[in-house]
Amino acid sequence: MAEPTSSSGAVNVPPLLDLTIDNITPNTIRINSQSGDARLTYVMARLVTHLHDFARETRLSTEEWMKAIEFLIACGKICSDEFILLSDVLGLSLLVDSINHPKPVGSTEGSVLGPFHTHDAPLLENGSSMTSDPEGEPMLALCTVKDTKGNPIPGVTIDIWETDSSGHYDVQHAGRDSPSERCVMVSDEEGRFWFKGIKPVSYPIPNDGPVGKLLEKLKRHCWRPAHVHFMFKKEGWDHLITALYIRGDPYETSDAVFGVKKSLIVDLEKVDKETAERYGVMEGIWLLKHDFVLTTEKETEELRDKLATEALQKLGLNLKLVDHLPVPDLD
Template sequence: MRNLDEDTITQAVLARHTGAADARLREIMTSLVQHLHAFARDTRLTEAEWFEGIRFLTEVGHITDDRRQEFILLSDTLGLSMLVTALNNRKPRACTESTVFGPFHVEGSPEYPLGADVANGARGEPCYVRGRVLALDGSPVPNAELQVWQADADGLYDVQYKGAHEHRARGTLHADAEGRFHFKSIRAEAYPIPHDGPVGRMLDALGRHPWRPAHLHFMITAPGFERLITHVFRNGDQYLDSDAVFGVRRSLIADWVEHPPGRTPDGGTSEVPFYTLDFDFVLAPAT
């Protein structure tokens, strides 16, 4: 143990893990050490590069707070978040695909009745969203809970505004007994992930852009079914093939249909053009 070198250090570290009481922790840490050491050997990592990596991770920690989760952004932009999502959400082919959670979900979002305006004053063009929550056999899933959230026309979520206390463009609704839901919001717009910190500088150094295609977040839960975390992406968006966080799936792309001023789906009247989005979700049975 006193004469460790580059050829023996890995096994020496792994030997220290044998006393771990949690077998899964031991498995994960063993693989992590093996891959980290292999990475350092493969790239011939220099001390200066190692220190730069430590400095980078320290900055990621310093900028993270209750409004901004830079570690999730880092995981997202490296494709790790989507990889973990894919590994843990293998579903029957007919089920709606999952995608990344993102850093802007809020627990306890305001509850709205069906048909309500969840935008709550958020800037953007009006959009009426309709759909159903279904089981794999096509039967309705009654009273499913739907949490929805999105960015506004400026590409910002409500929690990104300093001093903001009122939730906008997010809410919780429940489907009816036939699995149907409908609500009013705003048209989804493309936006850049926060890129004024270390993750943004990393993207810039790699020649990558920070943009996400326009999308609307959904988290759907119902007894007897697996929780679904997903987005619906707006068809025609220029960033569908280069999403900064690799979250796009072909099955999640839908049309936001534009309508001229006039009668709206909720029976009202709009003096400006508006959009409609129709999308059904198919939940996987709980296992």
């Protein structure tokens, strides 16, 4: 009997017949291993292994399998951001960020991106207001961005976004015609950036879709503690996605998407007379002060490689890093 051929015509897999609970996994991995791309082969092999083990360990019922398929279809139908939300509530987003952007002690830790960053935020001069919400409690933010040695980093592009006082991002309002409660700034020669916004409020993540229903079933709440998002970009520096959380929020220790870290919790102050005059704001409004610390791409890369090597050794896997990602070490 002729052996089956792959789509590329290569004959390198045995006939896939009489597959069982016990041999389906190695055979699936073999048929997936023809691309010549070591990383793709490895990732697919691990995915299939864990997926199959999941089914074997849970004795996954046909009904449950179908429910999962329907759940994923529903996620895709409601909005593509539902998948980010799903990744967030499963803790995967935070895990991937932690693996990819490890932070040396003293640098600013990362947090979840969430589904509400947009690419149309206006580039504003330092000192500008990014709020158009008259109901929000005014807040002045005075920030710096420095390296791990305390030197200012000028020319960093910073995306900043938060909800309005009702706990909604602008994109959640029907009929949004322009960005609001978001902007892009650039740090000055002394690494400073400053803006006017509003005191952030806690808000529920979208809970009218499949992910919301899942949380309800799991008896989990859907709230995020009050925060402002920040994203820092400059060539040669590690891309930092983070957020600052306001101390004392009722959801501080139970964030629905696991984004809070102690180092990212801040105390708001009140603007004094001198600061008010200097920045052209009312005395007594909220003041957010924070010094962000970036690491270089090289620093992050070295730390990521070191942690990856240690983690793989601990797992006892015979792997090597190629382009900073593990693949089987066949040498």
